[in-house]
Amino acid sequence: MQDTYILTLSCPDRPGIVHAVSGFLLEHGGNIEEAAQFNDAGNGLFFMRVQFSCAPGSPDALREGLGGLAERFGMRWQLHPASQPMRTVIFVSREGHCLNDLLFRWKSGLLPLDIRAIVSNHRDFYQLAAGYNVPFHHIAVGKANKAQAEARQMEIIESEGAELVVLARYMQILSDELCQRLAGRAINIHHSFLPSFKGAKPYYQAHARGVKLIGATAHYVTADLDEGPIIEQDVARVDHSKNVEDLTAIGRDTESQVLARAVKWHSEHRVLLSGQRTVVFR
Structure with a gap:
């Protein structure tokens, strides 16, 4: 059994964001199922949506880790259980x-x-x-x-x-x-x-x-x-x-x-x- 989540984020565009996000998910046992990103040259912002699965457990550890990642990149982010209507x-x-x-x-x-x-x-x-x-x-x-x-x-x-x-x-x-x-x-x-x-x-x-x-x-x-x-x-x-x-x-x-x-x-x-x-x- 796997839990599936959807992570959405936006932040000022800079090199290394995709690498940091995918690396974070790998460290937490996440398997990326779907990913999309967009660099808005007009306002210099980066947008990303990632759907990933991982072993069942509390999402609190994910959210705590994402908080640190967000602080590093100046991200606005949300994490949603994919199964929740x-x-x-x-x-x-x-x-x-x-x-x-x-x-x-x-x-x-x-x-x-x-x-x-x-x-x-x-x-x-x-x-x-x-x-x-x-x-x-x-x-x-x-x-x-x-x-x-x-x-x-x-x-x-x-x-x-x-x-x-x-x-x-x-x-x-x-x-x-x-x-x-x-x-x-x-x-x-x-x-x-x-x-x-x-x-x-x-x-x-x-x-x-x-x-x-x-x-x-x-x-x-x-x-x-x-x-x-x-x-x-x-x-x-x-x-x-x-x-x-x-x-x-x-x-x-x-x-x-x-x-x-x-x-x-x-x-x-x-x-x-x-x-x-x-x-x-x-």
Whole structure:
């Protein structure tokens, strides 16, 4: 029997980092199963993801040793058991295609998630949640109760120990405070190919401009609306004959696929933040 871990790290680029990491793992009986690295010449940073196996035991010794290595190279690092699914809470409003797709992929064993709860400002999908045996929380959100609603949402996130929050077409703007508390662990799907057509009704904006490609963008949530670091994007080709309803219908498939890929990569610890950009080890 072997324990498998995923190590992710970033640090200022310099010679010897790969040698030091691989040597450290060898000293601790680790066998590298998958490794990827990236040198960002633009900011002088080095990024790495390593999946490795080793004899069963406490990860504390690994973490202690990694602390010393990190101090030597100025690393930011995380160590994750590969077998541990990511505890997740999904937010949704009245468009359920992304939610339905994520739930199906999860139950089919295609996403390494532990979906702990579904939160919605409408009641539309409580039966869908019940069908997957996932707790459903209806929290109405309006101008008068936004602070109280977000406080309740955060209670659920914390009580479930959620490491990831997915906004699966959750059509509410989160407050700056909530965005900051969820920094780096909240993914939104926007139904356009950002940076084009930000904000509300992007398919209407796209139709008005007569675009020939419509897209979807999965990105991390920040206080700046639709400005967060982009994880994944895709497009579908359209033409002048398509009306807004056609664009919306075509776009739903793209949205679901883009969000599923972003969630999968994040839950497999393949996405590293680099300022306003991401490094994605697919």
